[in-house]
Amino acid sequence: xxxxxxxxxxxxxxxxxxIDRGRDAGPDEVYPRELMRALAELIPADDVTFxxxxxxxxxxxxxxEVTEEEVVIEDGWEDLFWQSYWFDxxxxxxxxxxxxxSVWKVSDYLSAAQLxxxxxxxxxxxxxxxxxxxxxxxxxxxxxxxxxxxxxTGGDFTERERLLLRMxxxxxxxxxxxxxxxxxxIPDLTNRQLELLRLVAAGHSNTQIARRLFVAEGTVRKHLxxxxxxxxxxxxxxxxxxxxxxxx
Numbered sequence: 001x002x003x004x005x006x007x008x009x010x011x012x013x014x015x016x017x018x019i020d021r022g023r024d025a026g027p028d029e030v031y032p033r034e035l036m037r038a039l040a041e042l043i044p045a046d047d048v049t050f051x052x053x054x055x056x057x058x059x060x061x062x063x064x065e066v067t068e069e070e071v072v073i074e075d076g077w078e079d080l081f082w083q084s085y086w087f088d089x090x091x092x093x094x095x096x097x098x099x100x101x102s103v104w105k106v107s108d109y110l111s112a113a114q115l116x117x118x119x120x121x122x123x124x125x126x127x128x129x130x131x132x133x134x135x136x137x138x139x140x141x142x143x144x145x146x147x148x149x150x151x152x153t154g155g156d157f158t159e160r161e162r163l164l165l166r167m168x169x170x171x172x173x174x175x176x177x178x179x180x181x182x183x184x185x186i187p188d189l190t191n192r193q194l195e196l197l198r199l200v201a202a203g204h205s206n207t208q209i210a211r212r213l214f215v216a217e218g219t220v221r222k223h224l225x226x227x228x229x230x231x232x233x234x235x236x237x238x239x240x241x242x243x244x245x246x247x248x
């Protein structure tokens with residue numbers, strides 16, 4: 001039986017709600033917990049985790065989880081985690097392939113029998129996990145950022161659920177960037193200003209930007225003037241560096 005990859009109007013409304021919850025992040029949250037709670041309702045999951053790590057150094061930078069239940073894991077769990085992380089492409093897919101865009105499941109790589117014999121399977125058993133799906137964020141230096149959904153019981157994540165996550169991924173990334181800008185004390189820019197500034201960052205001229213945005217070149221210049229004033233800078237390079245300090 002072929003799964004129907006259909007996105008309904010109700011799905012779209014719930015997806016918008018997930019993104020809207022991203023505005024409710026607390027000052028100490030690595031990633032908006034309310035967004036992750038809404039995501040766990042859209043795509044049923046026992047836990048949703050936002051994880052920042054440095055895989056090559058085998059260390060965690062930050063972790064934000066939806067569940068408040070403390071899982072007690074025996075000593076040596078970090079060694080097991082990193083052993084499972086570097087097991088084939090299952091967890092370390094971005095580092096091994098350079099693909100930081102595709103949403104993937106553990107079951108893309110391991111059958112149930114193979115999982116049971118692998119370090120990943122041992123890590124799953126320790127944490128009561130049955131299945132996992134990962135949404136990678138763009139690479140930033142040596143840091144890896146990803147959003148993970150887990151299920152402790154029930155079936156694997158479906159292709160339809162993967163599609164929803166693929167559609168949401170650009171919005172997840174923008175929510176994170178906005179949260180980082182807020183933490184850095186960068187003044188808010190409108191969506192249009194951010195869109196224009198991203199084109200500047202990509203090396204486009206005012207003429208090219210005007211064509212892409214279907215506006216007059218004078219409108220682009222006016223937008224840039226407003227951006228400079230809001231950011232307290234006087235050049236395109238300074239505006240990009242100020243608005244996107246964490247994009248490198």
